[in-house]
Amino acid sequence: MTATNLLGLDLEGLVAFCEGLGEKRFRAVQLFRWIHQRGVADFAQMSDLAKSLRDKLAGVAEVTALKVLSEQRSADGTIKWLFDVGNGDAVESVYIPEDDRATLCISSQAGCAVGCRFCSTGHQGFSRNLSTAEIVAQLWFVEHTLRAEGKSRESSGRVISNIVMMGMGEPLQNYGALVPALRIFLDDHGYGLSRRRVTVSTSGVVPMIDRLREDCPAALAVSLHAPDDALRDQLVPLNKKYPIAELLESCRRYLERAPRDFITFEYCMLDGVNDAPEQAAQLVKLLKGTPTPGRPKSASSPLGGRAPASDLGGSGIPCKLNLIPFNPFPQSGLKKSPRERVMAFAEVLIQAGIVTTVRKTRGDDIDAACGQLAGEVQDRTRAEQRMTRAPVVVHRRVRAPE
Ligand code: SF4
DSSP: OOOEEGGGOOHHHHHHHHHHTTOOHHHHHHHHHHHHTTOOOOGGGOTTSOHHHHHHHHHHEEOOOOEEEEEEEOTTSOEEEEEEEETTEEEEEEEEEOSSOEEEEOOOEEEOSSOOTTOHHHHHOEEEEOOHHHHHHHHHHHHHHHHHTTOOOTTTSOSOOEEEEOSSSOGGGSHHHHHHHHHHHHOTTTTOOOGGGEEEEESOOHHHHHHHHHHOOOEEEEEOOOSSHHHHHHHSGGGGTSOHHHHHHHHHHHHHHSTTOOEEEEEEEBTTTTOOHHHHHHHHHHHHOSOOTTOOOOOOOTTOOOOOOBOOOTTOOOEEEEEEEOOOOGGGOOOBOOHHHHHHHHHHHHHTTOEEEEOOOOOGGGOOOTTHHHHHHOOOHHHHHHHHHSOOOOOOOOOOOO
């Protein structure tokens, strides 16, 4: 009989598992805390668990981490791990420390089927969904490895304060495994993170945004990358199925469930493709809708910071715009926007009252675009050939408002 990896069970799942062994709920809570809060994998070391339960678990359960293939540490503190998930597949996790937080970027799939033009993972094609255990194992390993190195924050005793499901894969195309993982991240007996500190980043799988709103409304980031459907069709192929208007409607519905929240829109700055001031103006129209008269405009620095979201009122969507510097890789055929162009783009948004940040690049000395390391492990060339053939055609440019 195959042992169950307990990293894959949320608390209710673990309660059911323990009940199947004839054990009470509070035993499952104890076990859950040993695993996630204390990072213990060996049942024999769980000293306040009844010996009879430890013996039962030894035969049917395990706590199994992912094998580390490589670890790269940047001078700025960023750490990138490559984990083996079997059959030649590998996934990445990135730890990003800042003054007041430490974020872990987690992968949800080996490869990705969405195939965004500017994404190295997308160029590798899709291999398989990760299990809940494989998703949670990334946090479990990083949290407890770095805690052992003394990297805990004084305020909480924990290392990781924020999670972004923004590594390899489209998390909403692995929904069944994602939701229990989110519940483990949020559970007070697990990692105890608030749902505003756990962000699901999606390229726009509209029906699943609606389901997430019902099942586990974590913070939502949406990869927008273009102000119109013609361009977005080319950059994010999923747009052909769920065009921008439908996507923004689903964002509005999402916020109905969490009215004090906002959506983060991600926008990867590509030289000569989506970075013109006219396109920024188009983006403003798209996101701002009709502002409520008399509402003050939000101000923000384009250089980052923790500005509050724009409350656009009216038909606008409360949101933040995050401009991401493109991380070039040879097969993309795309170039990074020059800094001055990024700042001019940000200025248009800020002047319109949209809170806008420009993401800092981190870990430059260990740099590889997300997915590049894993791509070296398994190169799915058919997807690469398909995607490198067609150039991005830029059309439907709009004029700047007078
Ligand atoms: S950006 Fe995200 S959704 Fe798009 S191909 Fe890359 S991993 Fe997939």
